């Protein structure tokens with residue numbers, strides 16, 4: 001039997017979530033797609049710009065396919081970003097790089113981000129948490145995002161780069177602006193585009209002297225490691241090095257901030273699970289991190305463009321097909337995850353794999369650092385918070401892009417600290 005061309009399939013409609021789709025409405029919309037897929041046994045859905053890939057196995061197939069690439073270059077051509085500092089960044093961005101160049105860059109950066117390599121940042125992360133907690137001055141009602149989730153990843157990245165903690169707010173600002181290079185709505189606004197260009201220049205002006213200083217005076221940080229790193233006898237050029245560090249900065253701040261905010265929100269909504277976690281943090285903190293990453297992926301969508309025709313599961317996908325790979329639906333695939341609609345931190349995640357960090361050659365370079373921060377944050381809170389609840393409706397960001405929370409007001413009952 002010959003495969004059916006994609007455009008001849010009768011597929012459910014998938015409307016891209018508008019600005020009003022957040023929080024509960026977001027879950028209702030996506031759970032609706034999951035139900036529809038289960039009833040009609042289809043794993044694809046269609047919207048005017050792309051085809052959504054809903055199940056875990058198919059999502060992973062396309063993320064791992066050599067015939068699919070991140071559509072960054074197409075997006076920037078469409079917005080006329082063909083020169084200037086942002087273009088330079090985009091050109092060097094790992095997500096837009098393929099083949100040997102990508103292999104070489106990952107080969108240079110990966111050793112700095114292995115589970116063993118990131119261990120050295122653990123004491124620093126603990127110190128930042130203690131400092132941020134002290135700043136609350138014993139308050140029992142506060143915005144968790146502002147107090148902890150937002151500053152922690154920026155302080156951590158400052159430490160990773162070997163920059164002073166005072167620079168963390170600057171790093172947060174650059175990361176958040178430059179991250180918008182992936183947001184077509186933001187790029188369409190000439191004012192936003194101009195600001196992003198300016199922020200890229202500011203970042204390079206800031207890091208250049210730091211790299212020069214570390215050449216003469218090495219530190220215990222990633223910039224120093226990248227200066228020394230060699231892949232098959234080849235070192236990074238200065239431009240590559242600066243862009244790689246910018247890549248880590250852009251990938252590593254609002255992502256971890258958003259994931260931490262959502263995990264804490266989910267635990268606040270499940271007080272019995274919080275109590276269980278406090279009783280057995282060694283087992284349940286890592287499981288809570290994995291379950292939070294599965295249940296509320298802050299990267300619910302990523303995109304791919306097919307660079308050649310692909311046949312998969314008796315469907316013919318033509319060259320140039322734009323795809324949306326959906327981690328939200330993939331992470332609720334009943335073929336992979338038991339009781340996928342339930343948030344349950346007691347589940348053992350062994351043997352299951354989510355798509356929250358992607359898959360294949362572009363699998364998130366910062367997974368180990370992100371998980372270290374998330375685990376440390378929950379362990380820290382478990383020692384200090386007896387119980388907690390959400391004091392006001394959270395302010396959700398849009399799930400298109402990084403699905404963050406702008407504010408999460410918590411009311412806590414502090415734990416009795418032994419004398």
Ligand code: HEM
Nearest residue numbers: 094095251252255256259302356357358362364365366370
């Ligand atoms: C919970 C936190 C995080 C999540 C959910 C996340 C998610 C992702 C995803 C889904 C991708 C792949 C996108 C695609 O293939 O289209 C990715 C790539 C990447 N991430 Fe993360 N990320 C997180 C934290 C971090 C951190 C802390 C860093 C830096 C230390 C980082 C650096 C990167 C880089 C450099 C890439 C590009 C990799 C490549 O193209 O080879 N991420 N991330």
